[in-house]
Amino acid sequence: MFIFTAFQTCGNIAQTVITNLNNTDFHGSGYTSMAIIYGVFSASNLISPSVVAIAGPQRSMFFSGIFYSIYIAVFIEPLTWSFYTASVFLGIAAAILWTAQGNCLTVNSNENTIGRNSGIFWALLQFRGLITFLHLKVVIKPAKRSLENDRRTVFIALTVISLVGTVLFFLIRNPQESSAEEGEISGSADNLVEPMADQSKMTRAADAFKSAIKLCSTKEILLLSVTTAYTGLELTFFSGVYGTCIGAVNKFGVEEKSLIGLSGIFTGIGEILGGGIFGLLSKSNRFGRNPVVMLGIVVHFIAFYLIFYNIPNDAPIASIYGTDSIAYMEPSKEVAIFCSFLLGLGDSCFNTQLLSILGYLYAEDSAPAFAIFKFIQSVCAAIAFFYSNYLLLQWQLLIMTVVGFFGTISFFTAEWEAPAFVAKNNDYSSI
Template sequence: MDKSLLNIILLGVAFMFVFTAFQTMSNIQKTITDSIEKEDHSYNGDAYYSQAIIYSFFSIFNWSAPSVISIIGPKFSMFLGGTVYVTFILQFLAPKVWGMYLCSALMGIGAAMIWTGQGNYLTLNSTKKLITRNSGIFWALLQLSMFVGNTFVFFAFKGKDEIDKSTRTLVISTLSAVGIAGLVVLFLLPKAWKEEEDDEEDDVEKINNEGPLKAFTGAVKLFFTSRMCLLSLSFLYTGLELGFFSGIYSSCLGFTKKFENRKELVGISGILMGAGEVIGGGIFGIFGRQTVKWGRDPVVAMGFVLHAIAFGIIFLNLPNDSPFTDTDENAIINSNVYLAILCSFLLGLGDSIYNTQILSLLGTVYSENSAPAFAIFKFSQSIGAVITFISAKSLLLHYQLAILLTMAVVGTLSFIKVEWNTKKQKTLLATETGKNSEALTDSE
């Protein structure tokens, strides 16, 4: 095992621990806050607003993340960001409305640091030939967090219609401890390394030594390029569906009274989402080189089909008012548990396809300018998540699904357009290089 692959595995393990804590908490946050409110009527904190605050601050501070990385580097940016994640979870041990909203804002800042640092560290450890493989390996390890965390929640919530204080304390304490383990791994991450040609190594060094102001202005300029504007539509869609499957869909299952053991179903849903994420990341990690040869466009098109099928089944299977509160309303068909968890799997698998291919594309096209590119990715993605969580308080489920399907079409077509343009440019460059080589041979 070479150093770069070891670094990618350690990065994935660190994120697996941190996001076992956070993604699980995000998945059950609505259930947790509702149970707190039933015991303490003065508590009126709203999980959807909390998530909207997180992603709002995430989007704003993404623009400053490249500047932070230029000063302290990706490793310590990720460590500081991860520390805020653990703080956000710990505040639920002594729940206060102001505490949740304050930590949500701070966590948005931390998210900008950890994710932009992750993209930069991934790129610095990857050659252009191996970026797709490394993206898949990282994504599979990261998404094991959903499988592990939600399996724990399933057993913790088993047989409970209401989540009492002792259960909440056990879950929050355990998740926090796992998050701290992730911080230890982040702190111990080795220096980025890859076997690369000297000129590319020089480019990396030059980028790392840019000043914070130049890093910021570079990110702004990059955002307004035609290619990045197209990609931003794809990024926006991943944010919309991220907000839906990570915070809303599981809540819909927990609120649908037609399901028996509906609180347990929240955990099962998370497990199946995680399984889809891990399988998708694993497949594209193993077959990363083949994906680059075939092109990313058919892979992303497959992700679109999976999500479109999931949205259609959810439309039929869940009550229209299920995002809001406990409901006895009938769905278009009789609500079916197996269809519900099938959709969880499809949402996770489709999400892994979009994200691994985006990571691969950014790491390839922007290999010499990765920090601003990943910051823009997370900026646009977090805007999408904000829209989802804010609209969740007022839009019925069917309207949310209509928006998701529309943006899935737009985001997929935008990604395919960029991929085709990238292939075309690569072909033209290879042709020109061949002609220059022939001309040089003739002159000799």
């Protein structure tokens, strides 16, 4: 929550700061930076399981947090080369952070608590969106003209917030690491313990990479990949495209731009509410994960239908002057904001249950599974960002509807077969 509050606030004001800086010796681009981050992030998911296997989830999260803080700190005294270099390292750190978080969540959970813990994790993470948009609306926006003068103060504060979150990783317990340390202590009389420990780490790293490659072709991962792909597409839509659509509708009047911030706030409320509720409902795991995913797709289909009727088709690709077109009803601010809430609520349904089922299926080897999850999600998000520049709103909604339908069916299949998969793995491990 702390790290991503700082990072998301940085991302929202970065382009404004960069525009002012480009009048000086600095010649960077926020869009180029994001392209570098997403590209490196996607590729780095292939090596992140090996890094987590060597360093452990706690150290991996800590050092990843350091690089998030460095990226934010670059804006205190920005240089073009340092800005792009930090973008590269941030892409690597992001892949390691998400893989380590999934691994840490799994090793601190069991079959009965993984759903609850996934919900709590997701709700806390989504608080960062609510805090960010409130910060932008109340603090940053009124002082936008003086943002350049206060740039150092703003980014020093954001760097400190990110570092606070990084330090908090040390308070997270790591059962696997504790067991490993006890094993090393009990065998300290043997002179070969330290070389064997190093060899063991390298073996774990190699095994983690091999596991990630093998998992890509397994039935369970292939089924969940369709669901994961959908989360990447709808992530792009609600985090980038939908806000642009709202801001482009001239019929909303002078409030059209301020509605973007309000839309972000209600998306965050939906995410937090969903994560909290589904975390509590997962305590007993009585009804399984399928009802939550079913709720998520129904909520999203309702949102897509209302958006289709409320927002003009040319809104995603409208010019800087916006669009005067009307869809199938007079554009309604209330409906637009309600759809933001539904998009956030539906997203939390899918992500909490994906985190839960991955932790359940791959309790003994979670890092490669979460790395594949983030790889597929980030690649699909990048694809969606690309086609969003060219496709009308109706076609973007149609793509998400089709992929969402098949993603839901594939998740149902994976959930139904999950107990048999886990039982088979337990039989092998006992042998």
